[in-house]
Amino acid sequence: MSKSYDVVVIGAGPAGYIAAIRAAQHGMTVACIDEWKNFDGKNAFGGTCLNAGCIPSKALLESSELYHRAEHEFKKHGITTGDIGIDVAAMQKRRASIVRQLTGGIAGLFKANKVDGLVGHGKLLAGKKVEFTPVDGDVETIDATHVILASGSAPIELGVAPFDGENIIDSWNALELDAVPQRLGVIGAGVIGLELGSVWARLGAEVTVIEAMDDFLFMADRDVARVAAKDFRKQGLDIKLGARMTSAKVGKKGVTVDYEDKSGAQSIEVDKLIVAVGRRPFTDGLLAEDSGIALDERGFIIVDDECRTRVKGVYAIGDCVRGPMLAHKASEEGVMAADLIAGELAEVNYNVIPSVIYTAPEIAWVGKTEAEVQASGRPYKTGSFPFAANGRAKALEQVSGMVKIIAAEDDDEILGVHIVGPMAGELISEAVLALEFSASTEDLQRTIHAHPSLAEAVHEAALAADRRALNYINK
Numbered sequence: 001m002s003k004s005y006d007v008v009v010i011g012a013g014p015a016g017y018i019a020a021i022r023a024a025q026h027g028m029t030v031a032c033i034d035e036w037k038n039f040d041g042k043n044a045f046g047g048t049c050l051n052a053g054c055i056p057s058k059a060l061l062e063s064s065e066l067y068h069r070a071e072h073e074f075k076k077h078g079i080t081t082g083d084i085g086i087d088v089a090a091m092q093k094r095r096a097s098i099v100r101q102l103t104g105g106i107a108g109l110f111k112a113n114k115v116d117g118l119v120g121h122g123k124l125l126a127g128k129k130v131e132f133t134p135v136d137g138d139v140e141t142i143d144a145t146h147v148i149l150a151s152g153s154a155p156i157e158l159g160v161a162p163f164d165g166e167n168i169i170d171s172w173n174a175l176e177l178d179a180v181p182q183r184l185g186v187i188g189a190g191v192i193g194l195e196l197g198s199v200w201a202r203l204g205a206e207v208t209v210i211e212a213m214d215d216f217l218f219m220a221d222r223d224v225a226r227v228a229a230k231d232f233r234k235q236g237l238d239i240k241l242g243a244r245m246t247s248a249k250v251g252k253k254g255v256t257v258d259y260e261d262k263s264g265a266q267s268i269e270v271d272k273l274i275v276a277v278g279r280r281p282f283t284d285g286l287l288a289e290d291s292g293i294a295l296d297e298r299g300f301i302i303v304d305d306e307c308r309t310r311v312k313g314v315y316a317i318g319d320c321v322r323g324p325m326l327a328h329k330a331s332e333e334g335v336m337a338a339d340l341i342a343g344e345l346a347e348v349n350y351n352v353i354p355s356v357i358y359t360a361p362e363i364a365w366v367g368k369t370e371a372e373v374q375a376s377g378r379p380y381k382t383g384s385f386p387f388a389a390n391g392r393a394k395a396l397e398q399v400s401g402m403v404k405i406i407a408a409e410d411d412d413e414i415l416g417v418h419i420v421g422p423m424a425g426e427l428i429s430e431a432v433l434a435l436e437f438s439a440s441t442e443d444l445q446r447t448i449h450a451h452p453s454l455a456e457a458v459h460e461a462a463l464a465a466d467r468r469a470l471n472y473i474n475k
């Protein structure tokens, strides 16, 4: 007799594993199938985020930031040390251990919530049946009342620079390098390219970032992008904008990267080249021909605002569907899909999804940029407050950057908050809550913020929107 479940989830990344747990919390029988295999040959739950994305990148960003601060800031604090060195093997051991703890944690959560975590490949057949090919054992067909597809994404490979896993590498390889490359090239100045470039630059690599767009961080507010570009260049990142790679060839001396910019054809040599030009939805081997699921022209599974596919009872969530490729967006879609299956009302507020870049300084925003508000034609006001005037930032020795708030002129509703500076990724949560509750700058102005804290910069930026900043001269 074939197995059957109320819900079968394919993919155990932040979209799938959260959906599975939430569905089980509703009292449904749930299986979650995942085939992820790490470089050590071991399977692990957690998908890209835990194994090869959010978590390992943040572990390395922290290690490299500490190293950088020890080298450049300790003296100012009066701390003397001997020669400071970096043991890349130890740093990578810590990264791997964090990943192991968290991915192992998902297996524990599955057990506690009575989710059957099935290791192997899942394929959606017609009639809400799922073909499961385990890593060990025979293929079986599972009956499901509901199916949630959460197969994630994969790095985009460029024909002019195919990955070889050694010299021309993707973001996953770049997280597992066992030595600091002397010369590192990064194609793409997006979130992933900047984070990875920062890690290896702080550890001593000469980093060149080649970006086809003319505008740096085109998706961010211009004021924030300006501060960030200046700081990254000061840190030694050589960011070439309006530069399009035409080829990358591996030779004896490393990788020769040819590109074109407004001055014509250019060439550089690097030891490693990270290609971080974006990710594509991953649906390879996921759908039987007669599954009834449709993909759009870019390969995303077509869904409505509630993540329903064209097949009744089949949902798709996370990176394999439209919207920003972010772990927190993926997880919230997982919660929504499970709640809808359980018959509850649920929605994801796609207008209030925070974006964070974990560089130094950190960059975070939520809502609209000033250019977007301007284009909408709605009269607006802005308030900014620099971290240079914030006591906590001074104590941290991290005074670069600012908080900028954009609000409607008529009813004072906050439309966007943009932060570049220390702990921007933490500070943005207050802004996310404010936008979720349609708060005004007056709401933030009248909210007490602890002193001394970085969050006071958010408070002061809200005051500055009405020219009432108290610790800065209003302009």
Ligand SMILES: Cc1cc2nc3c(=O)[nH]c(=O)nc-3n(C[C@H](O)[C@H](O)[C@H](O)COP(=O)(O)OP(=O)(O)OC[C@H]3O[C@@H](n4cnc5c(N)ncnc54)[C@H](O)[C@@H]3O)c2cc1C
Pocket: 010, 011, 012, 013, 014, 015, 016, 033, 034, 035, 036, 037, 045, 046, 047, 048, 049, 050, 052, 053, 054, 055, 057, 120, 121, 122, 123, 150, 151, 152, 153, 171, 172, 192, 282, 284, 285, 286, 317, 318, 319, 320, 325, 326, 327, 328, 329, 330, 358
């Ligand atoms: C270097 C890097 C850094 C990142 N940093 C951040 C960050 O700081 N913050 C953030 O929000 N996002 C970050 N991201 C993006 C984030 O990782 C993704 O948005 C997130 O992982 C998407 O979750 P998902 O569950 O949709 O897909 P995934 O995490 O990709 O998981 C999909 C899972 O499904 C499995 N699977 C696919 N097909 C099948 C099948 N047919 N059968 C069985 N299993 C299958 C895959 O093996 C995988 O385990 C980063 C990404 C990268 C690469």
